[in-house]
Amino acid sequence: MDLIDEAARKIESMEVRGAARIARFAAETLREYAKSVKTNFDEEMRRASERLMNTRPTAVSLFNAINYVMSYSGENDEEKRESLIRRAEEFIEWVDTAREKIGRTGAKRIVDGSTVMTHCNSSAALSVIKHAFDEGKDIRVIATESRPRHQGYLTTKELADYGIDVTLIVDSAVRYFMKEVDVVVVGADTITVNGALINKIGTSQIALAAKEARVPFMVAAETYKFSPKTLLGELVVIEERDAREVIGGDLLEHPNVTVRNPAFDVTPRDYIDLIITEIGAIPPEMAYIVIRDHLGYREFGGEEITLSPEHYD
Numbered sequence: 001m002d003l004i005d006e007a008a009r010k011i012e013s014m015e016v017r018g019a020a021r022i023a024r025f026a027a028e029t030l031r032e033y034a035k036s037v038k039t040n041f042d043e044e045m046r047r048a049s050e051r052l053m054n055t056r057p058t059a060v061s062l063f064n065a066i067n068y069v070m071s072y073s074g075e076n077d078e079e080k081r082e083s084l085i086r087r088a089e090e091f092i093e094w095v096d097t098a099r100e101k102i103g104r105t106g107a108k109r110i111v112d113g114s115t116v117m118t119h120c121n122s123s124a125a126l127s128v129i130k131h132a133f134d135e136g137k138d139i140r141v142i143a144t145e146s147r148p149r150h151q152g153y154l155t156t157k158e159l160a161d162y163g164i165d166v167t168l169i170v171d172s173a174v175r176y177f178m179k180e181v182d183v184v185v186v187g188a189d190t191i192t193v194n195g196a197l198i199n200k201i202g203t204s205q206i207a208l209a210a211k212e213a214r215v216p217f218m219v220a221a222e223t224y225k226f227s228p229k230t231l232l233g234e235l236v237v238i239e240e241r242d243a244r245e246v247i248g249g250d251l252l253e254h255p256n257v258t259v260r261n262p263a264f265d266v267t268p269r270d271y272i273d274l275i276i277t278e279i280g281a282i283p284p285e286m287a288y289i290v291i292r293d294h295l296g297y298r299e300f301g302g303e304e305i306t307l308s309p310e311h312y313d
């Protein structure tokens with residue numbers, strides 16, 4: 001289990017972070033682990049997947065990735081191993097092709113001369129922005145810092161290195177700058193069955209400011225970011241991280257001070273204009289259809305939800 005513990009530690013410490021990267025990494029890790037398992041394949045893989053599943057609670061991409069890879073079949077351990085490896089590779093390809101398709105579709109919504117605001121560091125949102133730039137559009141990006149972990153610095157560097165003009169702002173300056181923004185593009189950790197978005201803390205404030213200023217708010221989200229569990233009534237758990245990510249020193253030790261550090265927040269669907277997925281640009285109201293038809297859950301109301309390969313293209 002060393003490989004699995006090491007991978008789990010990387011996700012927990014956020015060395016590997018972002019919903020798509022986490023999902024892809026989990027699929028790769030299970031694939032590599034499967035190659036090394038000698039006996040008790042089912043039991044070993046079950047323990048490995050449980051360890052990975054418990055690393056970060058909010059991004060459903062991790063659940064969907066593990067569920068997809070673990071829906072392997074076969075008569076004996078060798079067949080099961082082959083099936084698991086095949087499914088892991090299918091999932092990895094899904095991640096890569098979806099990001100590309102989202103980029104192409106989303107770029108059409110960014111017109112020449114636009115200022116685009118983004119938050120945190122989303123590979124799907126950045127794919128949209130980069131595609132628009134690649135099409136020769138003259139665009140400028142406003143990137144938020146995304147405290148406390150400053151993923152906005154990653155975004156700023158990535159886009160600036162790509163040749164795009166980026167302005168970095170503190171999170172609390174979002175409303176101040178909104179009047180300069182033509183469109184907001186963010187990523188997703190989870191989309192619920194009622195079309196709500198769960199993404200990096202601060203996303204819902206940006207959506208609020210965008211609505212007030214009548215600026216379109218777009219979400220770039222692969223279909224594996226949609227949560228089958230919410231169709232069964234489950235609520236999304238919002239990860240609350242260590243207070244030391246926010247502040248250190250005396251204040252943290254003060255008996256009358258509590259420091260809270262939720263990593264994500266919920267943006268209701270009324271604030272979302274469009275969700276750009278690899279199967280098209282859809283209104284948030286279509287989340288149910290995506291979960292039903294494209295994630296291919298098998299049992300409505302049952303315990304078991306399995307992403308079925310026949311729904312993957």
Ligand SMILES: O=C(COP(=O)(O)O)[C@H](O)[C@H](O)COP(=O)(O)O
Nearest residue numbers: 017018019020122123124187188200
């Ligand atoms: O909120 C975050 C990352 O949070 P954290 O840094 O805490 O993991 C990203 O916006 C989404 O995960 C989408 O990213 P992507 O589009 O790359 O999946």
